Amino acid sequence: MIRKIRSLIIPGVDKDLLVKDATKLMPDLSRRRFIASGASFGALTLLTGCDVSDSLSAENLLTHMSKFNDMVQARIFNPNTLAPTYSEKDIKRPFPFNAFYAEDDAPNVDGKEWKLEVSGLVQDKKSWTLDELHKLPEVSQITRHICVEGWSAIGSWQGTPLRDFLKLVGADTNAKWVHFRCAEDYTSSLDMPTAMHAQTQMTFKFDNQLLPRAYGFPMKIRVPTKLGFKNPKYVVAMEVTNDYKGGYWEDQGYNDFSGS
């Protein structure tokens, strides 16, 4: 998309009009936010004396740096390094609810109707009912949830390791991504090495109780090696894919890897 825009930049063309057109082409929130934050780029111009007031080129540079950081983090990521675990007494109660909407607006999923759709590079594409998933072997973890905003809270999650499920459905674990879609159309992508990490969990319980609505009933993906927004709740579909499909926050500019 950025390349498209670049090829559109012709000398003599009014930049403001161009930006307007570009915004129309790409109605995603991030672009509007970047253009709206032009004042900040202006502040940078004052500091460096360089012309970075063209918000498109500044965005371009930052996007490249963010991708570079994805690559660095993928290298730093050690699949055998486990997230620190804690004891019962460390659990934050009540555990904070967090989403881009208020708790009252959280999806109210009917567990009897709900099915997990499995698609993409998997041998067995059958959908799973909640009863079937609840019969899978259960593991438990008490780990720290770290939000992109900076706060953290220790919680207790029970479910089945995602990597065991991926093996069970015959997923191509050489594929690059596992993409999740949620009841409220939230989406997020996990890189395969993280999806295969021992602590990455398909979660059905919080604190040994059936996952409450606030924490993602009927299923959440708990990833203690990632920031909170890479831990989707109310998951309805899972796709194993080589195509990068982004995610709700990733598309708006949060660093894609966002590994802890």
Add this chain to the structure above:
Amino acid sequence: MSSISLSEERTAAAKPKTKVIQPAWVRVVHWINAVAIVLMIMSGWQIYNASPLFNFTFSSSITLGGWLGGGIMWHLAAMWLLVINGLVYLTLGIVTGRFRRKLLPISAKGVLDDTKAALTGQLSHADLSTYNQVQKLLYTGIIGVGILIVLSGLAIWKPVQLQYLTALFGGYDTARYVHFFMMAAIVGFLVIHVALALIVPKSLRAMIIGR
């Protein structure tokens, strides 16, 4: 910037009488650091505002990035500039003997005497190539703060992969406070540093043209 400093060096070499106070490499890393640290502080304030540690937030007029995601983008891009430039500074500071020559020795008595002299207006600025005891303490201290803010930043960024570092700071939440207070120390240093550079303008000139 580098072409300016190079030509300045040539001029300095042609006239050996004028003493170079700040060598070119010091000036280059100083101004790169100045840009990097301002970007880091302003974007860091933007990130802080998403989940404030204290009962205040930073005005959006002094933050960078426009929103949390933009702030993080700036912070994690400028960190490379800060860290690589900082490593160059530390390496050259040690290898050239500048740290040893300029920053040592520091004594408690020396610092107290020079603080008194400064407050009573009796501190000499005649020879800018030699630091007084207060300068030595502040410049050594800010190097330590710089190292701590980078390490605590790494502890927050990678609390799983670098969990021993995070534990060293007393855990994730404490590391955030350390990171914040190191920022506050740098801002405090900057206020004094910039004020004194303006009071003694030839020190500012030395950091720009070398003499």
